[in-house]
């Protein structure tokens with residue numbers, strides 16, 4: 001089968017690709033995997049004759065129509081502008097996150113085969129005055145342009161699925177920690193930096209208060225969840241194709257403590273606390289606690305705790321991270 005990953009050279013896209021190449025897909029053998037992005041992969045990709053790299057702009061409809069060819073069985077739509085950047089550049093955010101999603105959906109629709117589509121949404125679709133636990137039934141009240149664009153994307157995935165144009169599913173991802181590499185322009189980027197940089201011997205700044213609680217998931221868990229989502233029959237989703245996937249809740253102070261347990265005093269001394277009211281406001285608008293019975297019934301798992309997540313980063317990414325910090 002042929003699978004397309006948009007944003008395929010990004011953090012999650014590349015890892016989904018590596019997993020599909022190594023393990024196959026829940027729908028069957030992977031014969032061709034097309035990674036679409038507007039930037040090259042910062043990290044190495046394997047030499048594999050099934051892999052093709054396609055460069056272009058997600059909002060360019062002709063490019064996307066050429067990418068999603070008739071023999072495409074499934075699409076992971078992960079290309080996006082992250083939260084901080086979508087907030088700072090309104091036009092870019094709407095072009096990539098909304099027009100790009102429409103281009104992908106319409107290219108799928110044009111095939112007439114209703115390919116499976118996994119769309120990466122975010123818990124940024126919630127916001128404002130929230131109940132103590134947030135989940136599939138919570139009203140979507142995003143407080144950022146990024147969250148608004150993801151909420152519109154979810155509605156489109158639902159409508160196109162209802163009409164039989166695609167067989168879509170939209171996963172609301174928690175903040176994924178620890179992300180390797182360099183800080184990006186997501187408002188949540190500090191949540192990775194405050195663990196990653198000190199463990200790799202570099203300084204980091206935490207812009208929110210230690211009592212800020214966040215819902216997190218590890219890269220291992222989210223990549224497994226994205227691939228798992230591909231294999232679930234559309235009917236199993238019921239009335240909505242949107243799904244809040246599990247995360248675990250942890251305070252930023254406890255994240256710093258886990259980093260200290262793993263890296264010792266020397267690592268902990270590399271973390272500075274410097275309040276940034278803008279970042280605090282964005283992060284505080286996200287739900288701290290997730291209720292995910294529907295996702296759990298559909299077979300999605302959750303990380304045990306922050307120490308397990310830090311350990312996974314040390315095993316999977318720290319050696320390369322130290323080279324980067326070099």
Ligand SMILES: NC(=O)c1ccc[n+]([C@@H]2O[C@H](COP(=O)([O-])OP(=O)(O)OC[C@H]3O[C@@H](n4cnc5c(N)ncnc54)[C@H](O)[C@@H]3O)[C@@H](O)[C@H]2O)c1
Pocket residue numbers: 006007008009010011012013036037038039056057058059077078079080081082096120121122123172173174175176177184
């Ligand atoms: N990582 C997280 O914590 C998290 C949380 C919730 C949701 N998500 C969503 O998951 C998806 C993947 O996230 P990620 O962390 O891998 O982000 P990422 O920034 O690493 O990957 C996104 C990719 O999209 C590409 N892209 C941006 N603009 C493009 C354009 N105009 N044309 C083509 N490609 C373009 C980027 O080059 C990048 O490689 C995104 O949709 C993101 O919104 C991520």
